[in-house]
Amino acid sequence: MSDxxxxxxxxxxxxxxxxALRGVDLELRAGExxxxxxxxxxxxxxxxxxxxxxxxxxxxxxxxxGAPQRFRNAQDSQAAGILAVHQETVMFEELxxxxxxxxxxxxMRGPFVNWPAMNAQAQTVxxxxxxxxxxxxxxxxxxxxxxxxxxxxxxLSQKALVVILDEPTAALSQAxxxxxxxxxxxxxDQGVGVIFITHKFDEIFAVADxxxxxxxxxxxxxxxxxxxxxxxxxxxxxxxxxxxIYPHIDSVPGAEVLTVKKLSHPTEFxxxxxxxxxxxxxxxxxxxxxxxxxxxxxxxxxxxEATGEFTxxxxxxxxxxxxxxxxxxxxxxxxxxxxxGGILSFSVQDNISLAGLSRFATGPWLSAMKESALCxxxxxxxxxxxxxxxxxxxxxxxxxxxxxxIAKWLGLDPRIVILDEPTKGIDLGAKQAVYQxxxxxxKEGLAVILISSELPEVMxxxxxxxxxRRGLQVAEFAKADIQAEAIVAAASGLDGSSDHAHAVAEGxxx
Amino acid sequence: MKNKLTIRREWLLLAIIVVIALAVGARAPVFLTWRxxxxxxxxxxxxxxxxxxxxLVLLTRGIDLSVASNLALTGMACALVGKAFxxxxxxxxxxxALAVGAxxxxxxxxxITGFNLPPIVVTLGTLSAYRGAIFVASKxxxxxxxxxxxxxKGLPREVWLGLPALVWFALVVLALSAVFLNLRKAGREIYAxxxxxxxxxxxxxxVPQRLRLVYTLxxxxxxxxxxxxxxxxxxxxxxxxxxxxxxVIAACVIGGVSIxxxxxxxxxxxxxxxxxxxxxxxxxxxxxxxxxxxAISGAVILISVAVYARSExxxxxxxxER
Numbered sequence: 001m002s003d004x005x006x007x008x009x010x011x012x013x014x015x016x017x018x019x020a021l022r023g024v025d026l027e028l029r030a031g032e033x034x035x036x037x038x039x040x041x042x043x044x045x046x047x048x049x050x051x052x053x054x055x056x057x058x059x060x061x062x063x064x065x066g067a068p069q070r071f072r073n074a075q076d077s078q079a080a081g082i083l084a085v086h087q088e089t090v091m092f093e094e095l096x097x098x099x100x101x102x103x104x105x106x107x108m109r110g111p112f113v114n115w116p117a118m119n120a121q122a123q124t125v126x127x128x129x130x131x132x133x134x135x136x137x138x139x140x141x142x143x144x145x146x147x148x149x150x151x152x153x154x155x156l157s158q159k160a161l162v163v164i165l166d167e168p169t170a171a172l173s174q175a176x177x178x179x180x181x182x183x184x185x186x187x188x189d190q191g192v193g194v195i196f197i198t199h200k201f202d203e204i205f206a207v208a209d210x211x212x213x214x215x216x217x218x219x220x221x222x223x224x225x226x227x228x229x230x231x232x233x234x235x236x237x238x239x240x241x242x243x244x245i246y247p248h249i250d251s252v253p254g255a256e257v258l259t260v261k262k263l264s265h266p267t268e269f270x271x272x273x274x275x276x277x278x279x280x281x282x283x284x285x286x287x288x289x290x291x292x293x294x295x296x297x298x299x300x301x302x303x304x305e306a307t308g309e310f311t312x313x314x315x316x317x318x319x320x321x322x323x324x325x326x327x328x329x330x331x332x333x334x335x336x337x338x339x340x341g342g343i344l345s346f347s348v349q350d351n352i353s354l355a356g357l358s359r360f361a362t363g364p365w366l367s368a369m370k371e372s373a374l375c376x377x378x379x380x381x382x383x384x385x386x387x388x389x390x391x392x393x394x395x396x397x398x399x400x401x402x403x404x405x406i407a408k409w410l411g412l413d414p415r416i417v418i419l420d421e422p423t424k425g426i427d428l429g430a431k432q433a434v435y436q437x438x439x440x441x442x443k444e445g446l447a448v449i450l451i452s453s454e455l456p457e458v459m460x461x462x463x464x465x466x467x468x469r470r471g472l473q474v475a476e477f478a479k480a481d482i483q484a485e486a487i488v489a490a491a492s493g494l495d496g497s498s499d500h501a502h503a504v505a506e507g508x509x510x
Numbered sequence: 511m512k513n514k515l516t517i518r519r520e521w522l523l524l525a526i527i528v529v530i531a532l533a534v535g536a537r538a539p540v541f542l543t544w545r546x547x548x549x550x551x552x553x554x555x556x557x558x559x560x561x562x563x564x565x566l567v568l569l570t571r572g573i574d575l576s577v578a579s580n581l582a583l584t585g586m587a588c589a590l591v592g593k594a595f596x597x598x599x600x601x602x603x604x605x606x607a608l609a610v611g612a613x614x615x616x617x618x619x620x621x622i623t624g625f626n627l628p629p630i631v632v633t634l635g636t637l638s639a640y641r642g643a644i645f646v647a648s649k650x651x652x653x654x655x656x657x658x659x660x661x662x663k664g665l666p667r668e669v670w671l672g673l674p675a676l677v678w679f680a681l682v683v684l685a686l687s688a689v690f691l692n693l694r695k696a697g698r699e700i701y702a703x704x705x706x707x708x709x710x711x712x713x714x715x716x717v718p719q720r721l722r723l724v725y726t727l728x729x730x731x732x733x734x735x736x737x738x739x740x741x742x743x744x745x746x747x748x749x750x751x752x753x754x755x756x757x758v759i760a761a762c763v764i765g766g767v768s769i770x771x772x773x774x775x776x777x778x779x780x781x782x783x784x785x786x787x788x789x790x791x792x793x794x795x796x797x798x799x800x801x802x803x804x805a806i807s808g809a810v811i812l813i814s815v816a817v818y819a820r821s822e823x824x825x826x827x828x829x830x831e832r
Binding site for chain 1: 689692693694695701705706708709710711713
């Protein structure tokens, strides 16, 4: 093995009271792929932000090729040769692909931007990675997967010593992922050090040479991939066995509470049919951007162009506004907690009572007593950790914020709860609590739709799993015959459903 | 690097301007004469200069409400200097106007980036502060025609190659803005950081520096406009151009510059200026009272923004295979 290219030692980082990293060491050699694995909230993203100069570290040292580094901003880190393909796409929608690739380091001719050279070079990089759009396309006209290719092209177009890939395959189909492996191997063969962040085990074993496992901000294990097994990695990541994380779901689905027929949208999804029973957890699995959330928004009356027939508890629902769906007994807990779910500048109590303020009315006034009673009931029931009901939501940890958002909806006593990626970005302890909560909800007779991109989640919790791909419902599995391979294949279009789906999609286009 | 929508939008705006001009010309043929055209161009020139500065600020998701106060303060400063030093050269005055304006603009930039304050609050504050400073500088007195330096008065009345000097100033500012925004790295980064400020940090754009730059440039252009304004109307007083910042912002919005940042072109903004110039020139010709003129201008802004919002409305993502 060659010399150490990049090393981190004793890195610490805290955000307020949250200690994101506590003394992490990392070594990366030239020409190797290091898989950085860990649960959400283990500190992977913070580590990336530090390496890319976006946030400063509190303590510790970074050396690159033996020279100590101090990154004050993103430019310092780029200049040193560290490039990242980010998990959240970092894109400028109104600008062209070429400009997105070169932004921050425009090609110049004298004092002016050299557009022809920039477009030409961008086009070369794009064709190298098999992109089928031109460099002058505006990014806002690209699909999610195509945007990822732009990000990858951005990293490839620079002379990089270290490339960090932060969950780059989250939105790619299986074929695109295989092309992507080729790109990663090419980088490695050129002597670039690659840090590959993912939580998909097949990817780790397909491309990585070594692994480093993070848990709760510390490195808990590392070694050669050749010597590792999946079980070992899972145990390191979780710090406990899988069956301890997921509660036992013993509710038996009862009467039908929701029927969805012919749910369609001009561009987002087509012809979805499904039903949901009392006490049932229905999993919706698919790649990021496969149309799951959009379909749920349609049920809530938040997607004006969608058409379809909904029956809730035997009655037709024609939701024009979310209020109609809420009144019918449906609650939707959105994916983007900070944008659609909770109001960070409101207190815990105000957030919990927000969805149905009319319940607290005493004449024309709101009764603080009734509000506080509900808040206390919910805080106890969901075991929300907060100093007081008047603490601002922004002062809570990610997991507790999520519980507050869920509490807000449970306070309305819904019959059907739609949870959209409820464990995104929260640590394992909080996840466990959310799973426990879901188990209790169905035990009480609620019906739950669980949208998740995490396979173990749907496999261990759901009674049935519906798989969506590119806006189509491509497969359905009952708990007894859920198999990881079959679900992944359906979600990424490798099984027989692919041809069928194509036929349907073409039918729509025609 | 324009998308289809802005191109369509710019053509549409141009077509509307032509239709209005022809319709008014049919009722009052005097409207379509060269002389009237030059009047409108002269009236629009100062607005165009201010609009270029405002557009830079709007592209970064900011707003500069202090431009009219800056214009008046710089104009007053130039008038006072001209009165005190009769031998002063016009070139010196132009440089002074740009420098004073830039200084006032950079104060906005420093307050916004230094204390992380919202641009609307900072420039609302400097709007009042600069206006107050005029009163302090002039002790509340007017500087009227006979005290305005002859070089200041003469400049807007010059005609070079058949076009008024004011129009030349505006054309040079438009051309420089187009070069800056399309061909300079800083200009492209302004589009990028306005479109996605979060991502701009990630790709290494120095956002605070760029923000200070746009407020300084907006200030410099406001200063230049101040000198030209004082010359054209041959007067300087505390309430000079009061409220004009709203016309400037209106022209930007009509021209397709997004208040939400990252979208806008020099051509569009210039057409927005022309539109306001033509409407304001046409209404008196067809004998519409000045009070109605304001209401009509306001209605036009609302209609244009509403039309734009409609065309921009999210049609849903493309998830199904095409």
